[in-house]
Amino acid sequence: MQKLFLICAIVALSFAGQARSETAEEFFRGKQMSLVIGYNPGGSYDVWSRLAANHLPRFIPGNPVIVAKNMPGVGSVKAANYLYTQAPRDGLTIGMIGQAMALTQALREAGVEYDMRDFSWIGRFTSATELTVVWHTSPVKTIEDAMKRETVLAGTSAGSTTDLFPRVMNRIARTKFKVVKGYAGTSGSNLAMERGEVEGSLDSVDSLIFIRGDWLRDKKVSVLVQYAQKRHPALPDVPAMVEFGKTPDDKRLMMLFGSNAEVGRSLMAPPGVPADRLAALRKAFVAMAADPAFKEEAQKRKLELGPMAGEDLQKLMRETLDLSPDVIARAIAVSRE
Numbered sequence: 029m030q031k032l033f034l035i036c037a038i039v040a041l042s043f044a045g046q047a048r049s050e051t052a053e054e055f056f057r058g059k060q061m062s063l064v065i066g067y068n069p070g071g072s073y074d075v076w077s078r079l080a081a082n083h084l085p086r087f088i089p090g091n092p093v094i095v096a097k098n099m100p101g102v103g104s105v106k107a108a109n110y111l112y113t114q115a116p117r118d119g120l121t122i123g124m125i126g127q128a129m130a131l132t133q134a135l136r137e138a139g140v141e142y143d144m145r146d147f148s149w150i151g152r153f154t155s156a157t158e159l160t161v162v163w164h165t166s167p168v169k170t171i172e173d174a175m176k177r178e179t180v181l182a183g184t185s186a187g188s189t190t191d192l193f194p195r196v197m198n199r200i201a202r203t204k205f206k207v208v209k210g211y212a213g214t215s216g217s218n219l220a221m222e223r224g225e226v227e228g229s230l231d232s233v234d235s236l237i238f239i240r241g242d243w244l245r246d247k248k249v250s251v252l253v254q255y256a257q258k259r260h261p262a263l264p265d266v267p268a269m270v271e272f273g274k275t276p277d278d279k280r281l282m283m284l285f286g287s288n289a290e291v292g293r294s295l296m297a298p299p300g301v302p303a304d305r306l307a308a309l310r311k312a313f314v315a316m317a318a319d320p321a322f323k324e325e326a327q328k329r330k331l332e333l334g335p336m337a338g339e340d341l342q343k344l345m346r347e348t349l350d351l352s353p354d355v356i357a358r359a360i361a362v363s364r365e
Contacts, residue, residue, distance in 0.1 A: 051089070051304070052089050052090070052119075052304045052305050052307070052308035053089030053090045053308075054090065055090065055118075055119070055305060056088055056089055056090030056091070056092045056119070056305075056308070057089075057090030057091070057092070058090070058092070059090070059092040059093075059120055060092060060093045060094075060095060060120070061085075061092050061093065061094045061095070061120045061121065061122065062094075062095055062097055062115075062120065062121045062122070063077055063080065063081050063094050063095065063096045063097065063122050063123065063124070063295075064097055064099050064107050064110065064111060064115070064121065064122070064123035064124075065077045065096060065097065065098045065099065065107070065123070065124050066099060066100065066101075066103075066104025066105075066106070066107030066108065066123070066124065066125040066126055067098065067100050067104060067126070068098060068100045069098055072156075072293065072331075073104075073124055073126070073293060074096075074098065075329065075331070076124065076153050076154075076293045076331070077096050077124045077295075078096050079153075079322070079325065079326065079329070079331075080094070080124075080153075080295060080316070081094040081095065081096040083316050083319065083321070083322045083325075084312055084313065084316050086316070086319075087311075087312035087313075087315040087316050087319070088308060088309065088312040089308050089312075092120075094122075102139060103126050103128065103132070104125040104126035104129065105126075105129070105132065105137075105139055105140060107123060107125050108123075108125045108126075108129050108140075108141075108142045109139070109140075109141040109142055111123045111125070111142070111147070111296070111297075111298050112141060112142035112143070112146070112147070112298060112299065113141055113142070115298045116298070117297075117298045117299065117300040117301055118301070118302070118305070119297065119301045119302060119305035119306065119308075119309065121297065121298060122150060122295055122296065122297045122309070123295070123296055123297070124293065124294065124295055124296070125296070127156050127288045127289070127291040127292055127293070127294075128189075128288045128291075129142070129144055129291070130144045130284070130287045130288075130291060130345060130348050130349055131284060131285060131287060131288060133349065134284055134349060134351065134356055134359055135359060135360055135363050136356075136360060143349075144345045144348075144349060145342075145345045145346050145349055145350075146299040147296040147297065147298065147299060147345070148296060148297040148298065148299060148300070148301040148306050148309075148338075149294065149295075149296045149338045149339075149341035149342045149345065150294075150295040150296055150297060150306075150309050150310055150313050150338045150341075151294065151295055151310060151313035151314065151317065151335060151336065151337055151338045151341065152291070152292055152293065152294040152295075152334070152335060152336035152341055153292065153293045153294065153295075153317070153326075153331075153333065153334075153335060154234075154292050154293050154331065154332050154333055154334040154335070155233075155256065155260065155289050155290060155292040155334045155336075156232065156234065156288065156289055156291075156292040156293060157232060157233045157234075157254050157255065157256045157260045157289040158189055158193065158230055158231070158232050158254075158255045158256075158288070158289065159230065159231050159232060159233065159236070159251050159252075159253065159254055159255065159263075159266070160181065160193070160194065160197075160205070160228055160229075160230060160251070160252045160253050160255075161221075161228055161229060161230075161231050161236075161243070161249040161250065161251050161252065162179060162221075162227050162228035162249060162250050162252060163221045163222065163224075163227060163228065163248065163249060164247060164248050164249065164250070165224065165227075166179070166227040166228065166250075168227060168228075168250070168252070169250045170250070170252065171201070171203065171252045171253050171267060174203045174204060174205065174252055175201065175202050175203050175204065176204070177204060178204045178205075178206050179203070179204060179205055179206065179227050179228060180206050180207075180208060180226045180227050180228070181194055181205055181206065181207050181208070181226055181227065181228045181229060181230070182207075182208060182211045182216070182217035182218075182220045182221060182225070182226040182228070182229040182230075183207040183208060183209040183210075183211065183217065183230070184209065184210075184211055184212070184213060184216075184217065185209055185210075186209060187363070189230060189255070189288070190207065190209075190217065190229070190230040191207050191209060192285075192362075192363060193230065193255045193269070193285065194207050195207070195362060195365060196269070196281075196282070196285050196362055197253060197269065197272070199362050199365075200269075200272055200273060200274075200278055200281065200282060201253075201269075201272035208225075208226055211229075214229070214230070214231060214232075214235065217229035217230065218231065218240075228252070231249075233254075233260050233262055233263065233332070234332050236249075236251075236262075237262060237332060238330040238332070251263055251266045252266070253266065253267055253268070253269055254266050254267065254268045254269065254289070255268075255269050255285065255286060255288065255289060256268045256269065256270075256286045256288075256289035256290065257270050257282075257283055257286040257287065257289065257290050258270070258290075260289075268286065269282050269285065269286050270282040270283055270286050277352070277354065277355050277358070280351055280352075280355050281355055281358055281359055281362075283347070283348055284348060284349075284351065284355070284359055285359070287344070287348040290336075290344055290348075291341075291344075292334070294336075294341055295313065296341075297309065306338075309338075310337065310338040310339065313335075313337075313338065314335075314337060317333065317335040
């Protein structure tokens with residue numbers, strides 16, 4: 029009996045040693061991966077995710093197959109919670125969730141079960157910077173003008189970024205934005221601005237580059253502020269919201285609200301993915317983002333590339349969410365005014 033136990037122990041240790049020595053390439057070879065998308069098919073999150081599902085396997089050791097799966101719900105909170113609490117942590121499940129999930133977490137929104145700092149961040153395709161723009165007929169041309177004169181903006185609904193971001197600027201930068209809510213999305217808001225019903229609206233860098241390029245070229249709009257942690261390369265003369273923080277706490281508050289832009293369209297995996305597999309996924313992402321075929325397809329789809337490495341995203345999440353209780357309380361108060 030003792031001999032049988034000894035033999036079983038030796039066999040078990042042998043298998044354990046083999047498992048420990050398995051390389052990332054050996055693990056991924058012949059496997060099928062899942063890419064969980066926190067939104068419905070057709071939007072930009074879905075487009076980027078399916079682009080990754082097509083191209084990323086070429087650069088992952090072992091060349092696994094990636095199958096994209098949509099899991100919409102509560103602005104991608106459903107997918108974030110799944111990836112955090114239920115998804116396998118072996119490296120075979122990755123995901124793309126909403127750019128506002130760090131802000132949603134900090135604001136203590138109902139239903140949040142995740143911590144963005146704990147996810148295994150793989151890499152960012154692009155930032156997603158939103159802007160306040162005003163039509164050329166408005167006397168407001170700069171953010172300084174908006175601090176002196178009431179500027180009427182189109183908004184969608186209470187609590188949306190079209191409503192929230194201008195209120196944050198009013199609180200911290202002392203602008204005098206007035207938001208008229210009820211417009212149907214960006215297209216409805218922009219149409220109201222063109223018709224003269226309002227002076228301005230919320231748009232995005234991506235939109236101004238690929239959809240409404242004539243607005244900038246022909247000076248049909250003035251861009252007042254970027255809702256981001258730093259200025260986008262395409263708009264080097266337009267201030268980012270963080271620049272208006274006068275105290276360290278003000279800056280931390282603005283960093284939190286500006287995190288939406290920095291997260292953008294990013295891939296991540298559940299917490300606790302083995303280090304060698306996460307390293308392989310991060311290396312594969314960097315190689316894919318630099319690949320000519322990938323970049324050519326992104327360009328054909330009119331997608332802006334602004335990659336960020338997974339390690340930098342991980343650091344960004346820590347810096348954004350390591351907040352004092354006072355800053356969190358202020359953020360919640362501003363969001364619920």
